[in-house]
Amino acid sequence: MRIAFFALLFLACNTGIAQQIKYTAGNNDWDADSLGNQRVVLSADAKGAKVVKAVINWRRSDYHPEIKQLLVVDASTNKRIDNVKVDAITREKGTIYFEPSSGTQYYVYYLPYKIDRKSNYPNAKYLKPQETANADWLQSIASTKDTPLAKVVSIESVNAFNSFYPMEVIATASEVKALESKYPSKKYLVFPEDRMHPIKMKHDLPQRWILKGLTSTFNGKTDRGENYAYQLGIYPVSNDLKKVKITFSDLKGAKGTISSKVMSCLNTSGIDYKGNPFSKQVDVAKGDVQAMWCLVNVPQNVSAGIYTGYATISAEGVPATRINIALKVDNKIAPKGGVNEPQKQTRLTWLNSTMAQKNDVIKPYIPLKVDGQSISLLGRKVILDNTGFPKNIETFFTPEMTEMTDKPKQLLNQPISFMLETKDGEKELWKPSAVKFTDKTPGTVKWESQNTVPGLRMDVCGSIEFDGFIAYTVKLTALHDISFNDLRLHIPMNKKAATYMMGLNLKGEKRPDTYEWKWDVAHKNQDGAWIGSVNAGLQYSLRDEHYVRPLNTNFYLQRPLLLPASWGNDNKGGIRISEADSTVWVNNYSGSRSMKKGEVLYYNFNLLITPFHTINTNFQWATRFYHKYNNLDTIKATGATVVNIHHGTPINPYINYPFIAHDAMKAYIDEAHRKGLKVKIYNTIRELSNSAYELYPLRSLGHEVFSPGKGGGYSWLQEHLGDDYIAAWYVPEYKDAAIINSGMNRWHNYYVEGMNWLVQNVEIDGIYLDDVAFDRVTMKRIKRVLTADGHPGIIDLHSANQYDKADGFNNSANLYMENFPYLNRLWFGEYFDYEKNSPDFFLTEVSGIPFGLMGEMLQGGGNPWRGMVYGMTNRMPWSDNADPRPIWHAWDDFGMQNGKMIGYWVDDCPVKTNNPEVLATVYKKDKSALVSIASWAADDVNIKLKIDWKALGIDPSKATITAPEVKNFQPKADFQDGHDIKVEKGKGWMLIVTEK
Incomplete structure (x- = not known):
């Protein structure tokens, strides 16, 4: 069926327009990827003629049409006509000659292109003119008198979505x-x-x-x-x-x-x-x-x-x-x-919405409590020094991360401080005023303090939020002309709370004893790090007042970090980490500089205190994602409980714009709810579908919503946007072509409102985030609308490994940590190597455990033996060679619910092995335990279990150790305490220890 678009039926008497062309749209009647999206329909009754002339007033919006090929096709035979001569081509009109064949109707395809590669990032290349006419025919044009004229019947687009009419038909x-x-x-x-x-x-x-x-x-x-x-x-x-x-x-x-x-x-x-x-x-x-x-x-x-x-x-x-x-x-x-x-x-x-902007406390967090200069929050406490910086930070999580304790773990050995080194090499001590609290609400506490040394004033404004995020604005003002050797931020961490490090060119690993790092914003999305242990840690980032969140997910190099004028100091700044006795000194230096009287610099920085909450192991065992659009009965039969609906599917066809097929989505979700399943949808911000109704109003805002770029990409983008954009993901099945968002902007307000609309009208149960192009402000708002009125508001985050050139060598967990307080699960992800990376990498970058989360594996189906040490499987039905159902069944057979997870990272884990490269995690219940063993050894090894029977709560004289049969994981086997257990390279066991 074709949809016709007719030009206005009247002509302005003084426009000088002699005729109006009819514009129509087809129903994908031809292969646009070989012929192009536009064609002119000609009528030519020229029997016996050698040449027909066509004058086409096409009013093209594209530039340089003279360097683009024309294809003339006989409509009756669908065969291309070779004898074609282009006489004159402009944006306003084109004159061509062609040799008619047996038919009376002809098509002129005037924007043919080819795709340089079949991928999700295609780039349409428009064909250049080629001479196909033979010389004799070309000679006949000049000698032909009274050349018949073809009539322009219409200008037709392949479908309505590709039509130029009426707003892209140019005036002459x-x-x-x-x-x-x-x-x-x-x-x-x-x-x-x-x-x-x-x-x-x-x-x-x-x-x-x-x-x-x-x-x-x-x-x-x-x-x-x-x-x-x-x-x-x-x-x-x-x-x-x-x-x-x-x-x-x-x-x-x-x-x-x-x-x-x-x-x-x-x-x-x-x-x-x-x-x-x-x-x-x-x-x-x-x-x-x-x-x-x-x-x-x-x-x-x-x-x-x-x-x-x-x-x-x-x-x-x-x-x-x-x-x-x-x-x-x-x-x-x-x-x-x-x-x-x-x-x-x-x-x-x-x-322009302010929905969910008020910083109300979000569960499971609790209201902030101020007592003197101490601020308490869920599982953590910050004690402020008179300078306004933390004197100490405490966490109250057990090493297992399943409970909280009243015995704090100290993150700092000394207060966080700024150190000024004079030109003489002397260290000046700041004279602080008292801390003054300026705001005390359940969600946010703010304070300020003023510090001085001769010639400088440092105004400190701090704030902490209920999830453990601390923001500092540190304004340095020169009271007279001054020069100094260095101004550096000291973070003196307790060595016991600084086991691991992630960021600043380091993958998640054991923190090195000494480390040096320099700014390189042109190539690296790095401005801080996370340093911590499983139950206590600190992420920090160094910024100034001009900070703008860079692009991520393959696009960092197109809008990288801005070098902070203060911290970077023309690349004099950097970070130096060293260890002395029980203290790990994290020194963030800015180098020598001079300041004129009245000059201001901002040495701003953010802190995140980890973990954010205890891990919810019961949610991990009971909530099983099915990550594919499919028949709901089929999904339910797998044992999955939550369906993730990706974009590029019948009920969610357009990327980050789940509003067009919402009726079909609602029907699917209603049926899922009747069957006891929950449904989450793909919806994030990083890029936006060209099907968005608001695309052109957003484009009218300049670069506020969309990033500047060189254009290109799929043909629709080139033909209807022209230039000044970055082409993004493309789904061939739906011809869905997206462009890149500019970062933090008003589209986030729309996103919050849209998510609220989906919850209230479509009843989604949460969202699946595929990398994140927004900060914690938007994440909090999203969590509020997703959980309003008792809705579950489940959020899981997927990330491909960001530690590569295109992403600026940032660690996914480090990059997205500010959003972790509101997630339910991680899925890290493509390009995460589960075979070659260390247990420390698994723990810090993949598992989520040091932050109160748990995760799943993706690349190649993951390593199921190593994953089980962290309570992880892969996700259905993403990998054909790693079906998680056998492990799910093993969980259910054992009864994982309400058990206690005690990881190998816990010093007094009741089961260990005699080989440091073979690790064991215990899932403990009354009189029974599931012991997960995984090997990082270079070869097959024999190991012995070292069991603390008293801590395990099992009488060794009555104990049995068995390996249940788990398909594609392990055969059934029985073992004796103290005997060797063979562990194959890269594999492991799932053992049930129980009392008879």
């Missing part, structure tokens, strides 16, 4: 000149446009505006309570426009008024993702077009009728322009602002 140069000449005194023109025709072209006027003519009035129609939107297209005629602004009057009707207070311009002002108001400067280059999206949140209690007023457009140094607004309000009420009809742009108001 003569039409634009004629329009401009009618208004010689105007420095710029303003074109009102409705919400259903988003302005798409930045460098051209659409023919639609020529046909409509310039008008000073916008007429719209809306419902009561609707989030209404319209556009004002700004077109500078004579000079660039600077500081474009729009103000609104009240709209007045016979029975009331719509206040200007409910009106705004999306392009000039808004609410950022942290909930702060902001304004933007809008400049428009001469000859460009800038869409200004205007919002009217129509009150629900307004009476039906016509409301009139005006919008005033102003810019620096030019007269203002008034556009009259006439808004007809129907009596119908738009439910919830009309957000269930997003194609009407009713959700644009979500971009």
Whole structure:
């Protein structure tokens, strides 16, 4: 079935347009990946003719059409015609000659391309002209008289989504000149446009505006309570426009008024993702077009009728322009602002949402408690020094990470401090004021302190949140001209709380005794590290006031970290770690510098105190993910309990935009709930589908939402976005092509609102995050809306290993740690090597255990023996060669629920082996235990178990040690205490120790 789009039926009498071309859309009637997405349909009844001429007024929005190939095809035979001559090609029109065949209808494909590689990151290359006509035929063109003319029947796109009509059909140069000449005194023109025709072209006027003519009035129609939107297209005629602004009057009707207070311009002002108001400067280059999206949140209690007023457009140094607004309000009420009809742009108001912004405490966390200069939170305590920095940090988690204790573990041996070294090599001691608390709420506590040395003042503003995140703004002001050798941050950690290290060029491993690191932001996404043990640790990151979250997931090099002016200091700064007795000194130095009187530097830094909470082993044993769209009966039969619906599936086809097939998604989720299954969906922010209704309004915001880039990618992106974007993931089955988000911006507000809509209307049970392009502010908001009204709000995070060149050599766990407090499970992930990496890498970078989480394996199905030491399996049905069901059954047979996990990392683990390269973790119950053994030895080895029977709670005289048969894992076997157990290289055992 074809959908026809007809041009306007009237012609403006002074446009000079002789004919209107009909635009139609097919139903994927041809192979676009070989012929292109666009074609001209010609009619030519030229029997016996050797040559036919076609003049096509195609009004193309692409540039340099003369270097792109044309393919002429006989519609009746679908065969290409070789004898074709291109006479003249411009963006406005093309003239071609071709030799007709037996048919009377012909297709001219004018944007044919080929895909350079079949992948999820394709790049369409447009074919260049090739001479296919023979010389004799070319010679005949010149001698042919009265060449028959082919008639342009229509311009057809492969489907409606690829159509250029009407907003990407360009006005000709003569039409634009004629329009401009009618208004010689105007420095710029303003074109009102409705919400259903988003302005798409930045460098051209659409023919639609020529046909409509310039008008000073916008007429719209809306419902009561609707989030209404319209556009004002700004077109500078004579000079660039600077500081474009729009103000609104009240709209007045016979029975009331719509206040200007409910009106705004999306392009000039808004609410950022942290909930702060902001304004933007809008400049428009001469000859460009800038869409200004205007919002009217129509009150629900307004009476039906016509409301009139005006919008005033102003810019620096030019007269203002008034556009009259006439808004007809129907009596119908738009439910919830009309957000269930997003194609009407009713959700644009979500971009300025503050939903879930209040920092309320999220379970399982507890309200912060201040006692003197001590701040208590779940499982941790921070004691402040008078400087405002931590004097000590304590954690109250047992080594097993399954419980909390009243015996604290000290993270610091001395207070965190800044050390100033003078030009003489002397160390100045800061004179602190008392700590002053400026805010005490259950979710956030803030304080400040002032510190001085001769010539410098250091203003310290700190805050801690209920999850253990501490942010410091450290403002250094020169009181007079001064020079010094170094200003460095000392973090003196307790050696017992600094076993492992991750970050700063190190994979998760035992912390080295000494270590040196230097800034390299051009290549490395590194500004700090995590140093800790399983039940106590500290992540820190060094920043200044200009910090912007870099891109991640293959795109770091396209927007890397900004070198902090303070810490980096023209690459003089760095980090030096050393060990002395029981203290690990983490010295973050910035090097020598001079400051002028009044000069300010910001030595900001963040801290995260780990772990965030105890691990929930019962959730791990009971919650089993099925990571694929499938028949629900089939899924339930596997024993899985939660279904993850990826994008690129029938009910979630478009990446990070799960709103188009929501009816089908809702039906699927309803059925799943009836069968006792939960359903989570893929939805994150890193990139956005080209199917998003709001794509062009977002593009009108410049680089606020989308990253700048060189363009390219799939054909739709090149043909409809043109340039200035980064092409991202592509799904061939749905022709879904995404572009990269710019990072932290107002799309996060939309994301929160959208997630809330999905919870309330589709009843999703959570989300599956595939890497994360947002920080903890958005994560907290998401967790709040996902868990509202008793919804489960399950979040699991997948990451491919970020420790590579394209990702700036960052560790996935280090990169995403600020989001860990709100996750339920990790899935790390592609390119994580489970065979060659050490147990320390497993523990710190994969398992999640030092942070209160548990995980699963992905790459190659993981190593099931090593995974079991950390309570991990792989995930169904992701790997054909590693089905987790046999292990699930073993868990159930043993009865893992309510058992106690005691990992090999616990000093008094009741079962160990006599080989340090073969590790054992115990899952302990009353009178029984499941002992998981895994080998990192280079060869097959024989080991003996070293069992503390008393700690295990089992009488050795009555004990049996058996290995149950577990398919693809181990055969059934019996063992005797003290006897050898053979462990194959890279494998292990799952042993049941029980009392008869």
